[in-house]
Amino acid sequence: MNGTWLVAQREITMRLRSKAFLISTGILMLAVLASVVIGGLVGGMGSLPKVSVVEGSPVAASVQAVEGLDVRLAPSTDAAEALVRDGTVDAAVLGADGASGTGGSAPSGYTVIALDSAPTAVVQALSVAPTVQLLEPSDQNPLIVYFVALAFGLVFFMSAITFGSTIAQSVVEEKQTRVVEILLSTIPVRALLAGKVLGNSLLAFGQIAAIAVLAGIGLLATGQSTLLASLGPSIIWFVVFFAFGFVLLASLYAATAALVSRQEDIGSVTAPVTMLVMIPYFLVIFFNDNPLVLGIMSYVPFSAPVGMPMRLFLGTAQWWEPLLALVVLVIVTAGVIVLGSRIYSNSLLRTGARVKLRDALRG
Amino acid sequence: MLDVAHVSRSFGGLKALDDVSFTVGAGRMTGFVGGNGAGKTTTMRIILGVLSSDSGQVSLDGRALSSADRALFGYMPEERGLYPKMKVAEQIVYLGRLHGMSPAAAKASTDRLLERLALTERANTTVESLSLGNQQRAQIAAALVHDPEVLVLDEPFSGLDPLAVESVQGVLAEHAARGVPVLFSSHQLDIVERICDDLVVIAGGTIRASGSKATLQSQHGGSRYEIELSVDAGWIRDLEGITVVDFDGGYARFDVTPGAPGVAAAQQVLTEGLRRGSVLRFSPEHPSLAQIFKEVIQ
Numbered sequence: 001m002n003g004t005w006l007v008a009q010r011e012i013t014m015r016l017r018s019k020a021f022l023i024s025t026g027i028l029m030l031a032v033l034a035s036v037v038i039g040g041l042v043g044g045m046g047s048l049p050k051v052s053v054v055e056g057s058p059v060a061a062s063v064q065a066v067e068g069l070d071v072r073l074a075p076s077t078d079a080a081e082a083l084v085r086d087g088t089v090d091a092a093v094l095g096a097d098g099a100s101g102t103g104g105s106a107p108s109g110y111t112v113i114a115l116d117s118a119p120t121a122v123v124q125a126l127s128v129a130p131t132v133q134l135l136e137p138s139d140q141n142p143l144i145v146y147f148v149a150l151a152f153g154l155v156f157f158m159s160a161i162t163f164g165s166t167i168a169q170s171v172v173e174e175k176q177t178r179v180v181e182i183l184l185s186t187i188p189v190r191a192l193l194a195g196k197v198l199g200n201s202l203l204a205f206g207q208i209a210a211i212a213v214l215a216g217i218g219l220l221a222t223g224q225s226t227l228l229a230s231l232g233p234s235i236i237w238f239v240v241f242f243a244f245g246f247v248l249l250a251s252l253y254a255a256t257a258a259l260v261s262r263q264e265d266i267g268s269v270t271a272p273v274t275m276l277v278m279i280p281y282f283l284v285i286f287f288n289d290n291p292l293v294l295g296i297m298s299y300v301p302f303s304a305p306v307g308m309p310m311r312l313f314l315g316t317a318q319w320w321e322p323l324l325a326l327v328v329l330v331i332v333t334a335g336v337i338v339l340g341s342r343i344y345s346n347s348l349l350r351t352g353a354r355v356k357l358r359d360a361l362r363g
Numbered sequence: 364m365l366d367v368a369h370v371s372r373s374f375g376g377l378k379a380l381d382d383v384s385f386t387v388g389a390g391r392m393t394g395f396v397g398g399n400g401a402g403k404t405t406t407m408r409i410i411l412g413v414l415s416s417d418s419g420q421v422s423l424d425g426r427a428l429s430s431a432d433r434a435l436f437g438y439m440p441e442e443r444g445l446y447p448k449m450k451v452a453e454q455i456v457y458l459g460r461l462h463g464m465s466p467a468a469a470k471a472s473t474d475r476l477l478e479r480l481a482l483t484e485r486a487n488t489t490v491e492s493l494s495l496g497n498q499q500r501a502q503i504a505a506a507l508v509h510d511p512e513v514l515v516l517d518e519p520f521s522g523l524d525p526l527a528v529e530s531v532q533g534v535l536a537e538h539a540a541r542g543v544p545v546l547f548s549s550h551q552l553d554i555v556e557r558i559c560d561d562l563v564v565i566a567g568g569t570i571r572a573s574g575s576k577a578t579l580q581s582q583h584g585g586s587r588y589e590i591e592l593s594v595d596a597g598w599i600r601d602l603e604g605i606t607v608v609d610f611d612g613g614y615a616r617f618d619v620t621p622g623a624p625g626v627a628a629a630q631q632v633l634t635e636g637l638r639r640g641s642v643l644r645f646s647p648e649h650p651s652l653a654q655i656f657k658e659v660i661q
Contacts, residue, residue, distance in 0.1 A: 006460055014448070178444040182505065185411040185438045186461045188430060349413065 003187035007195025008202065011170060015203055021166075025207060028158060032151075032211050033218050039147060040222030049121040050089040052080040059110065063093050068125045084115055091119040093126070142289065148231065148313055149288035152238060152306050155211055157281040159242070160249050163204040164273065167196055167250050168257035168266050171344075175261050180348050189345040197250045197337075204246045205239075212239050234309040237322050241305035241329065248301060248333040249277065255340035258347040259355045269354065280306045291316055299325050301332040364388050365513055365544045370409055370419030378568055379405045383419070385563045385573045387513075387544040392535065394559030394576075395548040396656060402568040403548045404441055407515050410546070411438050423513065434462055437511030439502055441518045441548075447491035451501050452477060454490065455508050462509035469508065476504040479534060495522050503531055507538070514538055516547040520554050532558050556652040566660040576652075583655045586621045587648040588629050590614070594640035602635070604628040616648070 015021050048070040053060040055073040064071050072089055074080035080092040091114040110126055112119065174180040183192055212235045219228040252273045260269045280303030287293035288310060297307030298317065304325045311317040343360040350359075365387040372380040380402045387393045397403050408414035410421050412433045421428050445454055452473050459469030477483045480500040485493060490501060499522050506516060514535065520528050536558070539545045546563075549555050555562070562579055564572040572579060590596065592613040599615050600607050605628055609616035617632070619625030629647075636642045650658075 002463070003461055006457070010457060014446075173446070177447060178440050178442040179446055180444075181408070181411075181413055181440040182438060182444045182458065183461070184413045185436065186434055186458070349408070 003191040004195040004198060007183075007187075007192055008199035011167075011196055011199025012203055014170075015166060015200075024162065028155075028207070029211065029214055032155070032214055035147070035151065036215055036218030036224075037222055039144075040219070040224050049091070049119060049125065051122055052083040052089045052092045054080055054094065057095065059093055059095050063110075063126070066125055069122065081113060084113055087115075090114065091122045093122070144227065145288055145314065146285075148234075149284045149310055151215075152234075152309055153281040153284040155208065156238075156242065156245075156306050157277060159204050159208055160246060160277045161274065163200045163207075163246065164249050164253040164277065165266070165270070166203075167200045168253045168270050169263065170196060170200075171254050171257040172260060172263055172266055175258065175348060175351065176263065178351070184348065189348065190341055193251075193254055193341050193344050196254055197247060200250050201243070201247050204250075205243050208239055208242050212236075231313060234313040237312055238305060238309040241308060241322075241326065244326065244329050244333055245301065245305040248329070248336050249273065251333070251337045251340035252276070255343040255347075255360075258344045259357065259360060261351040261354075265354060276302045279303065283307075284310060299328055301329045304329050364424060365410070365546065366422045366425075367406065367410065368419055368422070370406070370416045370421065372405060372409060372414070372416050380409070380416070381568045383565070383568070383570055385570055387546045388561065389544055390539050390542045391544060391560045392539050392558055393544070393546045393561040393563060394555035395546055395563050395565065396550075396552065396555055396652070397548075397565035398660070401565045403565060404517055406565065407438075407517050407546070407548070410515055411436060432512075435509070435512040437506040437509065437514045437516075439506040439516040439519055445490045445498065445501060445505060448489055450487050450489055451482065451493070451504075452486035455501070455504050458505050459508040464509055472508050472510065473504070476507055476534075480504055480530060496524055496527050499523055500527060500531070503534065507534065511538075512543060514543055514545040514547075516545070518549055519547050520549050520551055528554060552652045552656060562652070562655075564656060564659050571659040572655070579655055580649045583650050583658055586625055587616065587618050587650075588632070589616050589644065589646055589648055590632060590636060590642065591644040592636050592640055592642060596636075598635070598639070599632055602628070602632060605632065613643070 048068055050070040050072060051063065052072045052074045053063050054077055055075055060071075060073065063069065072083060074083055074092070077092075077094060080094065083089045084092050091112050094111045094113060095109070112122055112126070114122075174183065180192075215235065216228060216232070219225065219231070253270055256270050256273055257266055260266065280297060283293060283297055283303060284306045287297075294307055294311050294314075294316070297303040298311050298321065300307070308317065308322050308325050312322065339361075343357070346362075347355045347360045367386070368384050370380055370383045371378070383402070383406055395403055395406070405414065409416045412428065412430060423432055426432070449457070455473040455476070456466070456469045459472055460466060464472065474483075474486075477486050480503065482497060482500050482504065485497055485501075490498060493501060499519075503516075503519060506514065516535075519531060519535070523531060532554075535545055535547070539560075547555075547559075556576070559576055561575050562573065563570060574582075587608070590599070594613060596610065596613050596615040599605060599617060600610070604619060604624065606618045607615055608618055619628045633642065633645050636645070
């Protein structure tokens with residue numbers, strides 16, 4: 001146990017000393033903060049389309065009565081058009097005959113003058129829309145759902161790849177430099193593996209927790225407390241799932257990396273694990289509105305850290321579902337640790353050519 | 364005393380070690396020699412428990428080794444085995460702590476060893492920026508930091524300049540003097556010859572010879588003599604049972620047939636020399652380790 005902790009401590013100190021790590025963490029933090037702030041600004045402004053009307057015309061009164069338009073008054077038709085040309089407004093709304101006059105032959109009674117493309121928002125505001133009734137209304141704005149999915153997917157992907165490759169490099173470094181021989185003659189192989197996984201998991205967990213706190217503070221500071229309230233539980237579950245999910249991935253990274261003896265070979269040997277990390281990322285981006293895919297994702301151990309928080313955010317998961325998914329994740333993680341430590345201990349001393357997975361399992 | 368008894372190990376179909384047995388006595392510097400692929404590294408790894416044996420066992424003072432015992436061993440693998448990006452002192456302290464030392468004890472022992480190995484100035488340098496010789500010294504410090512009860516060193520002298528060989532040799536001798544069994548392998552037979560007390564020769568996975576250096580030398584030598592006389596030594600050529608291999612005025616080197624008749628023939632040369640004048644020197648020539656090695660691995 002003492003050995004495990006010493007190994008974990010070393011992993012953490014060496015990592016925290018690396019400038020590349022500190023800089024990339026800083027960039028990731030800034031990106032999270034920026035996306036929260038920008039999201040707040042864009043969502044908050046939702047600026048209304050601007051239109052100009054001729055002051056005192058009958059159209060002016062009716063347009064001003066329409067909700068969702070920012071109306072500017074112009075002294076004449078030409079002046080209203082000029083406002084369109086110089087970009088002050090999106091469109092000018094005139095009478096049906098194109099003058100400032102009263103209705104006329106045009107069905108809506110309006111003529112909309114715009115610069116180079118039909119101003120959809122303005123047209124929509126002036127149109128008569130049929131009543132729409134949703135049978136299954138979504139709790140969340142689809143755009144926000146997309147961004148939340150992107151955020152969960154990206155943070156999981158980035159952290160898993162970063163710390164997964166860190167642990168892979170550290171395993172191969174020890175194997176390549178043969179320091180592993182000294183380590184193995186000093187502490188049990190399981191203590192060594194456990195220390196590596198623990199150290200990197202703590203780092204990854206720390207980073208994820210910091211991101212979660214930062215996102216929470218950012219949401220509060222930009223006045224998006226409603227979003228925070230609906231996102232909060234998802235973020236907390238994300239952190240919990242990530243903690244276990246990362247241990248799973250870290251064991252896989254350590255085991256596969258132990259098969260090779262050179263840093264150059266890490267990429268190819270860990271590629272299958274990297275795929276396991278990338279797939280949830282793409283799935284959640286493309287299928288965040290597909291309940292079936294999300295439902296499956298939320299139980300598959302590799303994608304549960306992304307899938308389950310997403311479903312919680314969408315409100316499609318029952319209260320017991322995250323607990324069940326967590327149990328599945330923990331069981332699979334335990335199994336992978338056993339298998340991984342077998343591969344790891346059987347491969348560590350075989351330097352040179354890549355060890356075949358079958359040989360590593362057989363010992 | 365470290366006792367390796369009937370250890371065998373195969374890799375796939377290849378028998379790497381076949382019934383390997385030898386002992387490393389307390390306080391004995393034991394040289395472990397053999398060609399490439401003879402089984403030295405495999406044997407050392409099995410002693411350290413890094414590799415398991417198919418059969419046979421390793422014991423210390425009559426007890427089978429546990430992993431707790433092995434944590435008290437000092438091991439230096441053949442290839443450089445340190446973290447390239449860690450500082451020298453930090454790394455040695457880390458290994459000391461892995462061996463179960465307290466932070467303070469590990470620090471004190473590290474400082475002492477670095478001082479002893481003339482590495483103090485490099486204590487805060489990363490290992491990768493050390494010269495090869497200094498890396499090797501750091502490696503030795505790493506093997507010794509926890510004051511091991513048994514030392515197993517694979518090629519501790521490779522890549523060292525003569526001065527470094529001397530300082531490493533000194534450190535190892537200190538440990539041996541405290542009663543620690545020291546097993547070291549080397550390709551540099553002259554160094555082994557100079558510093559070892561005992562010798563183990565391995566070839567093709569089997570032990571070909573083992574025992575004290577003196578015993579092996581007398582077992583494998585004793586048929587060549589040197590004599591130096593105050594008078595011309597030409598008469599030696601005429602004696603029966605003597606083959607002169609080198610001759611220069613009063614000096615002669617000659618072979619006799621191995622065994623008792625040969626010893627008698629040599630004694631006869633000495634007696635005759637004394638009769639003719641004074642004998643300045645007379646000695647059996649010890650075979651060099653290289654000669655013994657060549658002889659036993661055939």
